[in-house]
Amino acid sequence: xxxxxxxxxxxxxxxxxxxxxxxxxxxxxxxxxxxxxxxxxxxxxxxxxxxxxxxxxxxxxxxxxxxxxxxxxxxxxxxxxxxxxxxxxxxxxxxxxxxxxxxxxxxxxxxxxxxxxxxxxxxxxxxxx
Amino acid sequence: xxxxxxxxxxxxxxxxxxxxxxxxxxxxxxxxxxxxxxxxxxxxxxxxxxxxxxxxxxxxxxxxxxxxxxxxxxxxxxxxxxxxxxxxxxxxxxxxxxxxxxxxxxxxxxxxxxxxxxxxxxxxxxxxx
Numbered sequence: 001x002x003x004x005x006x007x008x009x010x011x012x013x014x015x016x017x018x019x020x021x022x023x024x025x026x027x028x029x030x031x032x033x034x035x036x037x038x039x040x041x042x043x044x045x046x047x048x049x050x051x052x053x054x055x056x057x058x059x060x061x062x063x064x065x066x067x068x069x070x071x072x073x074x075x076x077x078x079x080x081x082x083x084x085x086x087x088x089x090x091x092x093x094x095x096x097x098x099x100x101x102x103x104x105x106x107x108x109x110x111x112x113x114x115x116x117x118x119x120x121x122x123x124x125x126x127x128x129x
Numbered sequence: 130x131x132x133x134x135x136x137x138x139x140x141x142x143x144x145x146x147x148x149x150x151x152x153x154x155x156x157x158x159x160x161x162x163x164x165x166x167x168x169x170x171x172x173x174x175x176x177x178x179x180x181x182x183x184x185x186x187x188x189x190x191x192x193x194x195x196x197x198x199x200x201x202x203x204x205x206x207x208x209x210x211x212x213x214x215x216x217x218x219x220x221x222x223x224x225x226x227x228x229x230x231x232x233x234x235x236x237x238x239x240x241x242x243x244x245x246x247x248x249x250x251x252x253x254x255x256x257x258x
Binding site (some may be wrong): 071107 | 135247
């Protein structure tokens with residue numbers, strides 16, 4: 001895919017994003033303090049717009065088919081410190097401040113499973129609350 | 130989606146991954162030393178198997194329609210230190226040691242563009258080589 005060509009113009013983000021055939025873009029949430037990759041999810045245009053306006057990380061839940069403000073039920077809101085986009089426009093990075101569990105399993109990160117070279121998978125991150 | 134249920138059994142990874150309708154899984158590459166999120170890409174079963182066996186980050190290039198060992202042409206190989214998988218099995222995290230440019234634009238990370246609250250996009254990471 002060709003690279004995006006940002007011009008610094010207001011509201012250009014939604015035009016630069018390479019939406020998939022479901023109208024979604026991949027999103028990575030990363031904790032600024034620790035650098036931990038917290039979760040991987042998807043956003044639609046409304047979620048991206050809401051994220052920029054509210055500074056609360058907002059996603060599109062494919063299973064529930066609706067907008068999803070992370071922490072709306074758990075209380076573990078992800079405060080947006082920075083939003084970034086990659087060279088070909090198919091992924092956003094939400095850099096956040098997010099105390100507590102980012103994963104619904106009440107673990108710090110959704111990436112709680114380590115894969116060994118033999119293809120076995122081991123859960124090595126604790127439940128924190 | 131229901132969570133994956135690892136058992137620590139060799140070769141279970143390929144069965145635990147929730148492949149998309151193209152037979153691919155999302156992959157995030159992260160530098161262990163700095164914590165930088167370097168890139169976002171996709172892998173098929175062959176790429177995942179090769180990554181675990183060779184300890185070189187391997188992806189599936191959707192544009193070229195073939196396996197892609199990162200750095201095979203640029204020389205910027207990503208040495209695998211750890212592979213992780215998230216709670217619902219739709220994303221892998223390659224934790225790597227990867228000197229130099231991870232992005233084909235010769236920038237450290239593909240996430241070289243910052244998004245402002247007004248939706249404007251600004252390239253704020255330098256070309257490094």
